[in-house]
Amino acid sequence: MTEKVVIIGGGTAGPKTAAKLRRERSDIEIDLYTQEDIISYSACGLPYFIENIIQNPETLIIRTPEDFQKQNINIHLKQKCLKVNTSEQTVLIEDLITKNKYEVNYNILVVATGAIPVLPNIAGIDLKNIFTLRTIQDGIDIKAKMQQSKKAVLLGGGYISVELLEAFVHNNIQVTLIEKNQQILKMFDEDFAQRITDYILGRNPGQVSILTNEEVVAFSGNQENEVKKVITASGKEIETDFVVLGTGVRPNTDFLSGTDIKLSINNSIKVDKTLRTSKYDIYAAGDCTDNFNLVTNRYIWVPMGSTANKEGRCAAINIAGGHCLFEGILSSTITKYFDFTISIIGINYKEAIELGFQPEFAIVTKRDKAGYMPNTGTVTLKLIADKNTHTILGIQGIGEGDVNKRINTVIPAILEKTKLESFMNLDLPYSPPYSPAIDPVLNAAQIVYQKING
Amino acid sequence: MTEKVVIIGGGTAGPKTAAKLRRERSDIEIDLYTQEDIISYSACGLPYFIENIIQNPETLIIRTPEDFQKQNINIHLKQKCLKVNTSEQTVLIEDLITKNKYEVNYNILVVATGAIPVLPNIAGIDLKNIFTLRTIQDGIDIKAKMQQSKKAVLLGGGYISVELLEAFVHNNIQVTLIEKNQQILKMFDEDFAQRITDYILGRNPGQVSILTNEEVVAFSGNQENEVKKVITASGKEIETDFVVLGTGVRPNTDFLSGTDIKLSINNSIKVDKTLRTSKYDIYAAGDCTDNFNLVTNRYIWVPMGSTANKEGRCAAINIAGGHCLFEGILSSTITKYFDFTISIIGINYKEAIELGFQPEFAIVTKRDKAGYMPNTGTVTLKLIADKNTHTILGIQGIGEGDVNKRINTVIPAILEKTKLESFMNLDLPYSPPYSPAIDPVLNAAQIVYQKING
Numbered sequence: 084m085t086e087k088v089v090i091i092g093g094g095t096a097g098p099k100t101a102a103k104l105r106r107e108r109s110d111i112e113i114d115l116y117t118q119e120d121i122i123s124y125s126a127c128g129l130p131y132f133i134e135n136i137i138q139n140p141e142t143l144i145i146r147t148p149e150d151f152q153k154q155n156i157n158i159h160l161k162q163k164c165l166k167v168n169t170s171e172q173t174v175l176i177e178d179l180i181t182k183n184k185y186e187v188n189y190n191i192l193v194v195a196t197g198a199i200p201v202l203p204n205i206a207g208i209d210l211k212n213i214f215t216l217r218t219i220q221d222g223i224d225i226k227a228k229m230q231q232s233k234k235a236v237l238l239g240g241g242y243i244s245v246e247l248l249e250a251f252v253h254n255n256i257q258v259t260l261i262e263k264n265q266q267i268l269k270m271f272d273e274d275f276a277q278r279i280t281d282y283i284l285g286r287n288p289g290q291v292s293i294l295t296n297e298e299v300v301a302f303s304g305n306q307e308n309e310v311k312k313v314i315t316a317s318g319k320e321i322e323t324d325f326v327v328l329g330t331g332v333r334p335n336t337d338f339l340s341g342t343d344i345k346l347s348i349n350n351s352i353k354v355d356k357t358l359r360t361s362k363y364d365i366y367a368a369g370d371c372t373d374n375f376n377l378v379t380n381r382y383i384w385v386p387m388g389s390t391a392n393k394e395g396r397c398a399a400i401n402i403a404g405g406h407c408l409f410e411g412i413l414s415s416t417i418t419k420y421f422d423f424t425i426s427i428i429g430i431n432y433k434e435a436i437e438l439g440f441q442p443e444f445a446i447v448t449k450r451d452k453a454g455y456m457p458n459t460g461t462v463t464l465k466l467i468a469d470k471n472t473h474t475i476l477g478i479q480g481i482g483e484g485d486v487n488k489r490i491n492t493v494i495p496a497i498l499e500k501t502k503l504e505s506f507m508n509l510d511l512p513y514s515p516p517y518s519p520a521i522d523p524v525l526n527a528a529q530i531v532y533q534k535i536n537g
Numbered sequence: 538m539t540e541k542v543v544i545i546g547g548g549t550a551g552p553k554t555a556a557k558l559r560r561e562r563s564d565i566e567i568d569l570y571t572q573e574d575i576i577s578y579s580a581c582g583l584p585y586f587i588e589n590i591i592q593n594p595e596t597l598i599i600r601t602p603e604d605f606q607k608q609n610i611n612i613h614l615k616q617k618c619l620k621v622n623t624s625e626q627t628v629l630i631e632d633l634i635t636k637n638k639y640e641v642n643y644n645i646l647v648v649a650t651g652a653i654p655v656l657p658n659i660a661g662i663d664l665k666n667i668f669t670l671r672t673i674q675d676g677i678d679i680k681a682k683m684q685q686s687k688k689a690v691l692l693g694g695g696y697i698s699v700e701l702l703e704a705f706v707h708n709n710i711q712v713t714l715i716e717k718n719q720q721i722l723k724m725f726d727e728d729f730a731q732r733i734t735d736y737i738l739g740r741n742p743g744q745v746s747i748l749t750n751e752e753v754v755a756f757s758g759n760q761e762n763e764v765k766k767v768i769t770a771s772g773k774e775i776e777t778d779f780v781v782l783g784t785g786v787r788p789n790t791d792f793l794s795g796t797d798i799k800l801s802i803n804n805s806i807k808v809d810k811t812l813r814t815s816k817y818d819i820y821a822a823g824d825c826t827d828n829f830n831l832v833t834n835r836y837i838w839v840p841m842g843s844t845a846n847k848e849g850r851c852a853a854i855n856i857a858g859g860h861c862l863f864e865g866i867l868s869s870t871i872t873k874y875f876d877f878t879i880s881i882i883g884i885n886y887k888e889a890i891e892l893g894f895q896p897e898f899a900i901v902t903k904r905d906k907a908g909y910m911p912n913t914g915t916v917t918l919k920l921i922a923d924k925n926t927h928t929i930l931g932i933q934g935i936g937e938g939d940v941n942k943r944i945n946t947v948i949p950a951i952l953e954k955t956k957l958e959s960f961m962n963l964d965l966p967y968s969p970p971y972s973p974a975i976d977p978v979l980n981a982a983q984i985v986y987q988k989i990n991g
Binding site for chain 2: 128377390397418428457485488494505506511514
């Protein structure tokens with residue numbers, strides 16, 4: 084009998100698992116079920132499609148169902164998984180077009196159902212022109228609305244909101260961003276969140292408002308049930324043509340309730356380093372799984388497209404009979420606001436205190452090339468290290484200069500728990516168009532080390 | 538009695554040692570002697586001054602003698618060190634203006650005399666308009682000559698020649714580069730040297746000639762003793778308006794011959810990790826010292842401005858009574874030819890074989906951002922790992938995309954001997970403007986790992 088692998092979910096991890104598994108093994112039957120009508124697309128690219136940096140949404144599609152069919156992978160679109168029966172090794176599928184329900188057998192099941200938006204419980208949330216951004220269709224709808232609008236409200240101050248803020252500002256929309264916490268981008272320390280806020284407000288004075296410590300209590304609409312006002316707890320009434328909810332996501336795992344598949348933080352699926360769940364014949368990959376943080380040695384939930392890709396690949400290798408361990412993550416994230424890069428790796432200073440480390444930090448602002456070169460940009464780095472072990476716990480980086488290079492330079496050192504005294508003399512290649520003679524990231528390490536060593 | 542530190546050399550490491558030492562200790566007398574008439578400048582910036590990307594050579598000066606004087610550091614210009622008497626703790630100095638000679642006492646001596654050009658033994662080498670590039674004055678002279686010339690010959694195919702090639706091509710000079718070995722940039726594997734050569738030749742067809750396996754046997758001049766032709770062993774006669782010799786450098790240590798200061802490879806000065814020489818009271822830093830290669834565990838000599846900075850800083854900390862270890866280098870280098878980055882870290886494949894490793898490699902060419910984003914560039918990486926240990930031995934990177942970020946990501950992993958199976962799943966931050974979901978450098982690691990694991 085041919086082994087039959089059933090994959091549930093068509094975003095990133097599912098298609099990656101399917102494609103890699105086929106490359107590893109030609110003898111396995113592979114069926115992928117997704118409730119959507121397209122598969123294998125880059126959701127991370129949607130803000131740039133909305134901004135109109137990308138014109139054609141189809142360029143976000145990595146592989147079409149036809150591409151998969153050529154590889155002898157069966158793609159089942161608009162087929163939603165309702166239940167998993169782990170003892171019978173079956174999944175219950177609903178055909179979203181015909182509404183028929185049917186069971187499918189598996190020998191190996193891969194759950195890759197991703198994440199779904201969390202909808203806040205606010206009066207008027209069902210009004211028209213209140214969007215979430217998850218699918219390509221969402222992107223098409225938001226872009227169309229933006230192109231005939233003058234004002235927008237973004238709810239929530241996470242990465243997607245910052246990216247949409249760029250998209251809207253670039254398209255001359257007046258934008259109000261509303262965040263219930265005291266800062267946007269809560270993964271950053273307060274000082275860096277403030278610097279980022281200052282940059283955003285300073286770049287297009289008058290076009291952007293950022294309201295923190297502010298909750299939305301209601302949306303009000305016109306006679307056509309189109310949202311027209313956002314009303315906040317402090318009594319503000321903000322006129323708008325549309326709203327995008329960037330109020331977070333959660334693992335898409337409700338259909339697993341009642342099964343013996345063990346869940347983890349935020350109802351993500353508990354997986355081991357081979358991406359296997361608590362059931363021997365069920366794997367999970369992507370945004371629906373939990374993540375092991377290699378700095379804190381704790382389980383967290385950080386849905387990221389890059390992790391989904393690696394997990395899908397790794398799961399496929401293991402299903403194929405190979406050996407791949409996905410050790411964990413460093414909560415690495417990056418985005419930009421126009422030319423201003425925003426990135427954080429590991430943990431911030433506040434978390435370090437909360438978790439019982441004895442952190443020390445340095446903040447440096449330096450030019451990213453030799454000072455006499457043209458077109459230098461500045462990078463501002465906050466490097467956090469542990470006083471006891473001299474290891475790096477995290478780095479935050481912002482600026483119009485080449486922040487990403489400095490951030491990436493630290494990442495293997497965080498993984499390897501490299502001591503500051505080694506890291507600060509790291510042999511980074513030097514040439515005036517690429518960095519100062521002593522790179523800003525080494526500078527930051529030197530300063531933290533000196534603060535620790537007194 | 539006040540402790541007296543004498544520093545010989547005014548390029549990079551000497552001034553860095555002086556400045557850092559003063560920050561650490563206000564009670565030490567610091568005297569710096571240099572044979573040049575300026576100190577503390579970035580020689581690495583000279584090609585960009587010649588290219589006229591930088592107009593004013595003074596911008597290359599990091600600190601002036603007056604800056605140092607304010608910090609109570611005595612700078613002695615045009616004062617050449619002729620001899621060191623280690624038993625008497627004196628140096629013999631010649632005043633290059635008055636020709637007077639005099640002795641100076643030290644408690645601690647720092648030798649930071651850098652490197653000097655190797656002049657090939659070729660008939661006609663004393664003709665006018667045959668230059669070497671080391672000092673700011675050299676840069677001024679070459680730039681002035683270039684601006685009234687149409688043709689140039691570069692001897693030697695190292696980094697400086699590639700940088701000068703850009704400078705000359707940018708200024709519409711017809712350039713011939715002559716290299717006696719079978720490839721330019723001998724630190725690269727032959728395949729990558731060829732790719733770089735192809736890029737250079739393809740960018741400005743007809744304006745650049747690169748002759749390899751070719752030796753210059755004579756320069757011939759006109760009646761004013763100006764060079765006019767370069768004659769090669771194969772009988773070529775190349776007309777030119779000027780010549781720049783990029784035929785290598787050697788440690789500037791001749792004045793130490795006959796002392797009991799131990800020399801090392803290429804007559805560089807043997808130093809330990811504290812930058813101390815074989816004499817307890819003598820330190821050395823910068824291009825005149827040997828280097829410990831952390832990949833091969835062998836001593837080599839790789840003069841680099843970044844290393845000089847770090848060594849100067851580290852020497853100063855140790856002289857001040859602190860503790861700083863400079864563990865070694867990874868032979869990291871980078872340059873560019875217009876928008877094309879050229880970089881190598883660690884050892885190449887050929888060296889790996891010669892040194893007894895069992896290397897495997899992967900070459901990947903990928904876009905540096907998500908494929909659907911505008912303005913992507915390609916990066917081509919050659920990642921070399923050891924089959925036995927699964928550790929990374931080196932990486933070569935070229936391309937118009939963001940090569941440097943990928944290169945830097947590997948560096949701590951080389952230092953830490955991170956295994957491929959960990960590195961290939963490294964949590965690099967992902968966003969479409971910064972990288973594909975799986976970064977090219979992780980891609981390269983995945984492929985090498987699969988080749989090793991069969």
